[in-house]
Structure formats: structure tokens, C-alpha cells
Amino acid sequence: MLQAVSAPTQQRFKLGRIGWSLISLLALVALWEIAALIAQSRYLPGPWAVVEVMIREAEAGELWTNIAATLIRVAFSFVIAMFIGSAIGLALGKFKGADLFFDSWLIFFLNLPALVIIVLCYIWFGLTEVAAITAVAINKIPNVAVTMREGARSLSKDLEEMACVYRLGRWKTLRHVTVPQLAPFFAASARSGLALVWKIVLVVEAFGRSNGVGHQLNIAFQLFDVPMILAYALAFVIVVQIIEMAIVQPLSARANIWRR
Amino acid sequence: MAPLTHPLSIRIDKKIFPAVGGREQHLVLKGIAFDVEPGSFVVITGPSGCGKSTMLNIIAGLDEDYEGAIDFGVDGNPRVAYVFQTPRLLPWRTVYENIALVLPDGDPRVANIPELLQRVGLSSEAAAYPEMISLGMQRRVALARAFVLEPEFLLMDEPFVSLDDPTAQALRELLVTLWSRRPTTVLFVTHDRAESVMLATRILRLSEGSASIAQDVAVPLSVADRSSRAKVLAEQHRIFGDG
Numbered sequence: 001m002l003q004a005v006s007a008p009t010q011q012r013f014k015l016g017r018i019g020w021s022l023i024s025l026l027a028l029v030a031l032w033e034i035a036a037l038i039a040q041s042r043y044l045p046g047p048w049a050v051v052e053v054m055i056r057e058a059e060a061g062e063l064w065t066n067i068a069a070t071l072i073r074v075a076f077s078f079v080i081a082m083f084i085g086s087a088i089g090l091a092l093g094k095f096k097g098a099d100l101f102f103d104s105w106l107i108f109f110l111n112l113p114a115l116v117i118i119v120l121c122y123i124w125f126g127l128t129e130v131a132a133i134t135a136v137a138i139n140k141i142p143n144v145a146v147t148m149r150e151g152a153r154s155l156s157k158d159l160e161e162m163a164c165v166y167r168l169g170r171w172k173t174l175r176h177v178t179v180p181q182l183a184p185f186f187a188a189s190a191r192s193g194l195a196l197v198w199k200i201v202l203v204v205e206a207f208g209r210s211n212g213v214g215h216q217l218n219i220a221f222q223l224f225d226v227p228m229i230l231a232y233a234l235a236f237v238i239v240v241q242i243i244e245m246a247i248v249q250p251l252s253a254r255a256n257i258w259r260r
Numbered sequence: 261m262a263p264l265t266h267p268l269s270i271r272i273d274k275k276i277f278p279a280v281g282g283r284e285q286h287l288v289l290k291g292i293a294f295d296v297e298p299g300s301f302v303v304i305t306g307p308s309g310c311g312k313s314t315m316l317n318i319i320a321g322l323d324e325d326y327e328g329a330i331d332f333g334v335d336g337n338p339r340v341a342y343v344f345q346t347p348r349l350l351p352w353r354t355v356y357e358n359i360a361l362v363l364p365d366g367d368p369r370v371a372n373i374p375e376l377l378q379r380v381g382l383s384s385e386a387a388a389y390p391e392m393i394s395l396g397m398q399r400r401v402a403l404a405r406a407f408v409l410e411p412e413f414l415l416m417d418e419p420f421v422s423l424d425d426p427t428a429q430a431l432r433e434l435l436v437t438l439w440s441r442r443p444t445t446v447l448f449v450t451h452d453r454a455e456s457v458m459l460a461t462r463i464l465r466l467s468e469g470s471a472s473i474a475q476d477v478a479v480p481l482s483v484a485d486r487s488s489r490a491k492v493l494a495e496q497h498r499i500f501g502d503g
Contacts, residue, residue, distance in 0.1 A: 158348050161322050165342040166362040166409070176361055180352040258352045258389040 045227040053231040062216075063235055069212040070201055071239070073129075077136035078197050082190060084137070085144025090182075092145065093152020109142040114200050118207055127208040136200045143196065144189045151185030187252050194248070198240060266333030267295040268413065268445060272318060275311070275326040288314050291472045292328070294464065301439065301446045303456040306466030306474075312449040313345070315466075316417050319447065334412060341406035343419040347398040349390040349405075356386040359405045369408060376404045380434060396427040400434070407438050414439075416448045420455070432458060433487070440483055457496045458486050475499075 029047050036046035057063040092099040092106075118135045125131035155178065163173040205214025213236050220228035275289040288311040296302050304312050317323040319330055320342050332338040341362075349358045356373060363369050377383050380400040390398050399419060406414055420428040432455065439446065450456055456463050460479045467474035477499055485491045 158344070158346065159350065161317075162342070162344065162348045164322060165320050165340060165415075166405075167337075168361065172361070176350060176353060180350070183352075258391065260391045 043224065043226050045230065049227050050230045050234060053227045054235055057228075057231060058235075063232075066211055066213050066216050066232070067235065067239055069209075070205065070214065070236070073133060073136065073201050073205070073209075073212065074194075074197050077133045077140065077201065078190075078194060080133065081137040081140035081193060081197070082144055082186075085141040085189070085193075086148045086186065088141065089145035089148025089150075090152045093149040093155075099149070106142055106145060109138070110146070114139045114203065118200075118204055122208045129209075132201075132204045132209055135204050136197055139200050140193050140197055144193060147185050147189040147192075148182070151182045155181055183255055187255060191248060191252075194244075198236075266331075267297050268333055269295050269329075269331040270315075270319060271330070272315065272326055272328040274328070275314060275318065275323075289318075289326075289471050294473065294476065296445055296447070298333075298445055299443045301448065301459060301461045302464060303448045303450060303460035303462070304464045304466065305450055305453065305456045306471060307468050308451055310466045310468055311471040312451075312466060313417050316342075316415050316447065316449050320415055332413065339409055339412045341409045341411035341414050343402050343406050343414070343416040345417045345419070345421060347390070347395075347402040349398055349401055351390050354387050354389055355382060355393070355401050358390065358401055359408050362405055362409055369410065373404075373408060376408055379438065380404045396423055396431070399423065399431060403431070403435065403438070407442070410442065411444055414444050414446045416446065418450050418452075419448075421450075428455075435459065436483065436486065453496055453500050454492060457481075457492050457499065463499060 033046050033048075036044050036049075054063065088102075092102060117138050121131045121135035121138070125134065159177050159181070160173075163177045168177070201212070202214035202217065205212035206218040207214075209215050213232050216232050217229055220226075220232070270292065272289050272292040274287065277286055277288055279285040292315065304315065306312055314323065318326050318328075320340060321330075332340075349355075350361070353361065356377070359373050359376070360370055374383070374386075377386055380403060382397060382400055382404070385393055385397060390401065393401075402419065406416075420431050423431065436459065448456075448459060457479060462476070462478050464473055465475035466472070479495060479499070481491060481495060
């Protein structure tokens with residue numbers, strides 16, 4: 001009797017999860033529409049007006065070239081930041097002296113406002129692509145370093161001894177013992193890193209690039225073109241969400257297969 | 261494999277733990293010197309904290325901060341396997357991968373893994389991850405990992421601790437079977453007296469405090485005798501004066 005009752009409830013709940021998020025999204029759009037109807041202002045266009053702009057921009061090709069330009073910048077600065085940040089973090093986690101010395105540097109860079117780094121990079125290196133990517137990477141490196149330092153500190157001495165007694169050698173120890181222990185830390189800094197890099201890339205583009213979503217938003221801002229701003233924002237959110245679901249989530253699910 | 265002619269020779273003149281966190285520096289081991297004949301099963305026993313594990317770590321080469329010398333009596337690198345107090349398996353590798361990992365790439369002994377898994381009763385767990393099987397099973401994986409190497413020297417540090425009695429007993433019997441199939445020099449640390457008598461061909465008792473060897477006796481039991489509770493108890497009484 002109990003089973004007969006509980007099984008369908010569970011199923012209804014499962015169906016409900018996708019259903020609920022759909023309903024809640026629709027409610028948000030409806031609310032937006034109502035607000036736009038009441039406001040009757042060109043500074044608060046309704047959802048349909050925004051989608052129209054999005055389609056127009058997409059057909060003209062503008063949307064895609066700008067999103068692509070932004071994605072390329074995100075990719076470069078993300079990879080550079082992860083690489084350098086991991087190297088610094090691992091070194092600090094492993095060598096106590098270096099950690100003692102550089103800890104205050106790390107705190108300084110962690111607290112340095114993103115805007116300061118961006119402005120200084122453009123002043124020092126000119127309004128170039130290299131300056132833009134460097135600025136984003138520098139913003140992200142301290143966060144990665146702090147997380148990876150935690151990872152290096154928590155490496156298991158027990159497993160290190162096991163690898164030593166069984167003479168696994170450098171490469172096998174790295175691949176089977178060390179890297180898997182660091183993977184959760186790497187994944188954590190990658191996820192939070194991606195979220196941060198998206199946002200900073202737009203600022204960098206608004207300041208000193210002539211393409212990309214950030215640049216487009218800046219132009220729209222100067223024209224007070226709210227439909228354009230919302231169209232780009234929406235398109236960008238969708239792209240980020242697709243990347244999160246299609247790449248980040250499956251990867252982290254695969255990496256965690258051995259966990260209970 | 262060429263037969264071993266030289267005994268393993270262990271000499272630890274002095275091992276000191278430096279002072280850490282309010283604890284004063286103290287002498288852990290002193291004046292330890294003994295030889296181990298190839299193929300013997302030596303149990304090192306003594307009260308907890310007397311330096312047994314430290315001695316094993318020194319022999320394994322994990323602790324190089326001591327005065328003395330370890331001579332394995334073989335040319336080149338000795339093949340050493342170590343079964344730790346905890347299984348120390350890689351949780352992100354399957355049971356099979358954990359065992360195969362200790363073999364060099366392309367080593368023909370990989371072919372022995374299925375049979376070994378069958379011997380330790382884990383054939384159907386080959387693809388399981390360590391955290392998904394019981395502690396007793398994990399310890400069996402650790403045993404298989406040690407034996408797949410066909411080690412010349414097998415070091416074991418209370419490998420059956422924190423298991424229920426029947427499980428521990430089954431593992432001891434498994435160890436005796438594996439060892440008698442392929443005799444190798446074993447150094448086995450335990451504080452369990454019945455366990456030491458059941459397994460050992462020779463027992464070394466360490467004294468309390470700054471440990472040195474207090475007693476060194478042979479255990480003249482046959483393999484059959486070792487599964488007889490009465491004979492093990494009698495021998496335990498003879499050696500330790502209790503039981």
C-alpha cells in the first residue's frame with residue numbers, strides 16, 4: 001500500500017522539476033511583459049521586442065561575430081589564468097618558504113579591483129588584444145592560485161608513501177596519484193573562474209575593444225538602446241548556459257564517478 | 261628469479277623523533293640489529309607506540325632519518341611490497357587498476373591479476389571502485405596488490421587491524437595460503453599475540469620505551485598446526501607466558 005502511494009508521488013515530483021522551472025521562467029517573462037505594458041517606455045521594452053532585435057542582429061550576423069569574439073577572449077584568458085594560477089598555487093602549497101613570502105602579494109592581488117587592473121593594462125600595454133586578455137587573466141589568477149594552494153596542501157602523505165614504496169615513478173605518480181587528488185580543486189576553480197571571466201571580459205571589451213558583446217553593450221548604452229542591451233544580454237546568458245550544461249556539467253559528472 | 265643467498269640485514273643504531281608541538285624529542289629505537297633468512301616469516305611485536313611501524317618505514321626506505329644501515333642482500337633494487345595499516349588504495353581507480361598500477365607498463369605479470377583476484381575472492385569486484393566495497397574487501401585488494409609484484413620482501417603493518425574476528429581470521433588464512441604458494445621474506449608488525457603465533461616462523465618482541473629487541477624466538481609450527489587453536493594457544497603460552 002505504502003509503495004503504491006509513494007512511487008507515483010516520486011514520479012510526479014520528477015516530472016515537476018522540469019515543469020516547475022519552465023513555469024517559473026514563463027512567470028518571469030509574463031511579469032516582464034506586464035511591467036513593460038504598464039511602463040509604456042522605450043527604456044523598458046517587452047520580451048517580444050527584445051526577441052525581435054535578437055533575431056534581426058542574428059540575421060545580420062552581428063550577434064554571432066560579437067559572441068564569437070567574446071568567446072575567444074574568454075577561452076584564451078581562462079586557459080592562461082588556469083595554467084599560471086595552478087602553477088603558482090601548487091608551488092605555494094608545496095614550498096612553505098615561498099608561501100610565507102608571497103602570501104601577502106596574493107592577498108594584495110585578490111583585493112585589487114578588476115577595474116584598476118583593466119585600466120592600468122590598457123595604459124601600459126595600449127588598447128590591444130594582448131592587454132585585454134592579460135587584464136582578464138590577472139584578475140583571475142589569484143583566485144585560482146588560492147584554491148590550488150589548498151589542493152596542494154591537502155595532498156595525501158599516505159598515498160605518496162604508497163607510490164614511493166611501489167616505485168611508481170614520477171609520471172605514474174603524477175597521473176594516478178597527484179592529479180586525481182587535485183582534480184576537485186581544479187574543477188572548483190574552473191567553475192568559479194569561468195563565471196568571473198565572463199563578466200570581466202565584457203568590461204574589458206567595453207573599455208578598449210572594437211568588437212565583442214561588451215563593446216556592443218557599450219554602444220547600446222551610449223544610444224540608450226535598451227532593446228539592444230537586453231537582446232545581447234539574453235543571447236549571452238543562453239550561450240553561457242549551453243556551455244555549462246554541455247561541457248562543464250558532463251565533465252564534472254565523469255570525474256566524480258568513483259565517489260559514493 | 262635467482263635464489264636469495266644473503267640474509268636481509270637490519271641495523272638501526274638510533275632513531276630519534278624530533279621535538280614537535282610541545283612534545284619533547286625522544287628516542288624511538290636503539291641498538292636494533294638482526295638478520296632475516298630468505299623465505300622466513302618474521303613477526304615484530306610489542307606494545308603500541310614502541311616503534312614497530314617506524315622500524316618498518318625505515319626498512320621500506322620511507323624514513324631515511326636514522327643511524328644505521330639496511331642491507332637487503334640482493335644486487336640492485338630489491339622488489340619490496342608494503343601492506344599498510346589502512347589499505348591506501350587510489351579511490352579514483354578500480355580494484356583492477358589499483359592492482360595493475362604497481363606493475364611496470366607492459367609487464368607480463370598483468371596476466372596473473374585475474375587469477376589473483378579469484379584467490380582473494382574479488383573476481384566480481386574487479387571493476388568496482390574502492391569506496392564502494394567493504395573494508396575487508398579493500399584489505400584483500402591491498403594484499404593482491406602486494407602479491408602481484410611477486411615481491412622478494414613483503415612488509416606488513418597491522419594489515420588486519422579494525423576488522424571483525426572472522427574476517428581477520430579469513431584474511432590470515434588467505435595470507436598463509438598466498439605465502440606458502442610463493443614463499444617470500446615477510447616482516448609483519450602486529451600487537452596481537454595470537455596472530456603473531458599463527459603466522460610467524462620467528463617472533464621478535466620489542467621492549468617498551470626506547471625499543472630494542474627483548475626476545476627473539478622461533479615458532480616451530482607446521483602449516484597444519486597453525487590452524488589448530490589449541491596448538492597456537494600452547495605456543496603463545498610458551499612464548500609470551502600468557503594466553
